[in-house]
Amino acid sequence: ARKIGESKASFADDHRPRLADVTAPGTGFRPIVWAGIMIATFQQFVGINIIFYYGETLWKLAGVSESVALERNIISGIVSIAAVLAALLLIDKIGRKPLLMIGSIGMGVTLAAMTWAFSGAATDAAGNLSLSNSAGWTALVAANLYVIFFNFSWGPVMWVLLGEMFPNQMRGSALAVAGFAQWGANFLVVQAFPPMAKGLGLSGTYAFYTVAAFISFFLVKSLIKETKGKELEERAGWTAPAAAGDAEVETTKLG
Numbered sequence: 001a002r003k004i005g006e007s008k009a010s011f012a013d014d015h016r017p018r019l020a021d022v023t024a025p026g027t028g029f030r031p032i033v034w035a036g037i038m039i040a041t042f043q044q045f046v047g048i049n050i051i052f053y054y055g056e057t058l059w060k061l062a063g064v065s066e067s068v069a070l071e072r073n074i075i076s077g078i079v080s081i082a083a084v085l086a087a088l089l090l091i092d093k094i095g096r097k098p099l100l101m102i103g104s105i106g107m108g109v110t111l112a113a114m115t116w117a118f119s120g121a122a123t124d125a126a127g128n129l130s131l132s133n134s135a136g137w138t139a140l141v142a143a144n145l146y147v148i149f150f151n152f153s154w155g156p157v158m159w160v161l162l163g164e165m166f167p168n169q170m171r172g173s174a175l176a177v178a179g180f181a182q183w184g185a186n187f188l189v190v191q192a193f194p195p196m197a198k199g200l201g202l203s204g205t206y207a208f209y210t211v212a213a214f215i216s217f218f219l220v221k222s223l224i225k226e227t228k229g230k231e232l233e234e235r236a237g238w239t240a241p242a243a244a245g246d247a248e249v250e251t252t253k254l255g
Helices: 004-009 032-045 048-061 066-094 096-119 133-152 154-163 171-223 233-234
Strands: none
Touching: 004 066, 004 233, 032 154, 032 171, 048 133, 066 096, 066 133, 066 154, 066 233, 096 133, 096 154, 133 154, 133 233
């Protein structure tokens, strides 16, 4: 009964989600909302959708035919689904924060391998990108391992974490802000890829994603508090108000 009362107390009867729930003077948003925004945007800054869009091209660079490239790209997608299922099975055993940190390291290493592979790329007479056999297979294997690491961690776990880290009083508004940031980052990364690939080359572009992946490790380590095994309002750091009225939100400590 006490727990039910605490949960009910975290909602105000007449409260409706509003932007004011997540804003703070001087910083724009509350610290916990900034943490959610950073996690949401870095999920895209590691370049995952670029890999999804150009997966078939990587198989071609490895020297296989177009039909085989498409077939292997489909197989890669099936393996990615298996990685998501594995994450869902392990998320309550390992925890949200460790899975994200494992994913960051795995993505950083595999993206670094892709950066190396594309650093030796040449252009043939027709203007098509060409890799040596060893570099092509390195890029191919690294790209698929990268997708597996992403789908084992940042793909599903970020959304679970965002659903748990915000207090009830601001959850709807905070999720809307984080979701908007995630889709905005997605649009920015996809639109920036062609000019980045042209100006920096694929090696320089993947180097950017590599740096973003390693930065994401330290963001999770410093900004995110583990939510595994904790009650809803304990996860969010909410404390019940002493008097009637809107619930108070404690956001002074995130990590």
